[in-house]
Amino acid sequence: MQLTGTFLDEISHDIPHQNWGPAEWAQDFDSMRAIGIDTVILIRSGHKRWLTYPSEVLVSREGCHRPPHDLVDLFLSLAEERGMDFYFGTYDSGKYWADGRFREEVDLNRAAVDEVWEKYGARAAFKGWYLTQEVSRRTKGIIDLYATMGRHCKSLSGNLPVLISPWIDGAKSVSSYDADIVKTDAISLAEHEAEWGEVMAGISGAVDIVAFQDGHVDFHELPDFLAVNKALADKYGLRCWTNSETFDRDMPIKFLPIKWEKLLLKLEAARQVGVEKAITFEFSHFLSPNSCYPQAHHLYKRYCEYFNIQP
Numbered sequence: 001m002q003l004t005g006t007f008l009d010e011i012s013h014d015i016p017h018q019n020w021g022p023a024e025w026a027q028d029f030d031s032m033r034a035i036g037i038d039t040v041i042l043i044r045s046g047h048k049r050w051l052t053y054p055s056e057v058l059v060s061r062e063g064c065h066r067p068p069h070d071l072v073d074l075f076l077s078l079a080e081e082r083g084m085d086f087y088f089g090t091y092d093s094g095k096y097w098a099d100g101r102f103r104e105e106v107d108l109n110r111a112a113v114d115e116v117w118e119k120y121g122a123r124a125a126f127k128g129w130y131l132t133q134e135v136s137r138r139t140k141g142i143i144d145l146y147a148t149m150g151r152h153c154k155s156l157s158g159n160l161p162v163l164i165s166p167w168i169d170g171a172k173s174v175s176s177y178d179a180d181i182v183k184t185d186a187i188s189l190a191e192h193e194a195e196w197g198e199v200m201a202g203i204s205g206a207v208d209i210v211a212f213q214d215g216h217v218d219f220h221e222l223p224d225f226l227a228v229n230k231a232l233a234d235k236y237g238l239r240c241w242t243n244s245e246t247f248d249r250d251m252p253i254k255f256l257p258i259k260w261e262k263l264l265l266k267l268e269a270a271r272q273v274g275v276e277k278a279i280t281f282e283f284s285h286f287l288s289p290n291s292c293y294p295q296a297h298h299l300y301k302r303y304c305e306y307f308n309i310q311p
Contacts, residue, residue: 001267001268001270001271001278002035002036002278003036003280003303004037004277004278004279005037005241005277005278005280006037006279006280006281006282006287007041007042007165007243007279007281007282008040008282008284009282009284009285010043010052011045011046011047011051011052012043014255015255015285016292018284018285020284021069022069024290025074025078026078028283028290029079029081029084031288031289031290031311032084033082035307035311036309037283038084038085039084039086039127039279040079040087041086041087041089041279042072042075042088043281044090044091044132045088045091045132046091046112047094048064048092048095049065050064050065050067051065051066052067052070052072053073053116054066054067055091055112056115057111057114058091058108061108062093062108072088076120076123079125080123080124084125085125086123086126086127086128087127087129087130087163088113088120088126088128088130089129089132090109090112090113090131090132091112091132093105096108097133100140102141102142102145106148109149110148110152113129113152117156117157121156121157127160128160128161128162128163128208129150129153129154129157129161129163130162130163130164131145131146131163131164134165134213135166136166136167136187137169137187137195138199142199143198143199143202143203144202146199146202146203146206147202147206147207149162149206150203150207151205151206161208161209161239162209163208163209163241164203164207164209164210165210165212165213165243166212167212167213167215167216168187168192168212168213168214168216168225169186169187170187170218171186172216172249186217189221189228192225193232196228196229197235200233201236203238204238207238208238210233210241211243211277212226212242212243213245214242214266215247215266219265219266222265222269223269223273226270226275227273230273239277241275241276241277241278241279242277243279243280243281244263244270244279244280245266245281246263246281246283246286246296247281247286250262255286256286256293257291257296257299258286258299260302260303260306263299286299287303288300289301289311
């Protein structure tokens with residue numbers, strides 16, 4: 001199983017910005033395409049006051065900063081030139097849904113995606129939606145948020161697919177701002193299955209694809225969690241991808257590119273359970289030959305060597 005999709009982490013809160021312009025992004029899209037990536041997913045179109053595109057809705061309603069460049073337009077153009085699919089990531093207020101005010105988060109996002117669809121919906125590369133509010137558990141209100149936003153995005157766009165990428169509340173599920181790298185109150189496999197069975201039952205028909213992040217459980221546990229995720233997705237009519245993280249959660253330095261052996265182990269585990277597609281968070285920082293991290297350049301080389309790719 002090879003990586004065929006990546007998130008675009010332009011609005012981040014725990015990974016350093018690379019300060020790329022159009023030329024650097026074009027070079028990186030070429031590097032993505034060279035290893036077979038055909039899908040790019042904007043992780044979020046905005047977070048708190050920071051935006052990827054000039055949204056009149058979010059500038060007026062949330063006091064967001066007007067960005068100097070329209071990165072959504074740039075990413076769509078780069079994807080179109082290379083025959084790639086682009087998934088638009090919704091807005092994360094950083095406050096409403098985090099405080100349990102899910103209705104306010106939904107109302108704001110509905111207005112924003114209406115604006116986005118009017119502005120970019122006719123673009124050839126616009127192939128789907130990503131609901132950026134990520135959770136690991138059956139958080140109160142999350143089923144309604146996913147279901148309401150998923151249905152709205154699909155009705156607006158002629159049923160384009162909707163993607164979510166939750167994480168697993170495993171031993172490595174610790175805050176990026178916490179010095180610890182493991183915790184003791186990890187979720188059990190049975191609890192994960194029960195909670196996500198309820199979530200998937202509630203979002204079936206509104207969300208099309210689920211791609212669980214694969215870095216929050218230990219490597220020996222991952223095959224069992226992947227198998228449960230695939231079985232639940234099949235049961236409730238969702239497509240099952242894997243979000244194979246290309247950064248390492250096993251070190252106190254957060255975050256650096258992952259060891260190649262670990263990435264290979266995770267991809268092989270996903271292949272064995274029949275996952276449809278492997279995407280990653282995220283190519284540009286952690287796997288790209290253009291990354292600010294030298295370790296990423298070497299990971300790209302090892303990846304290409306293993307899969308006999310001539311970039």
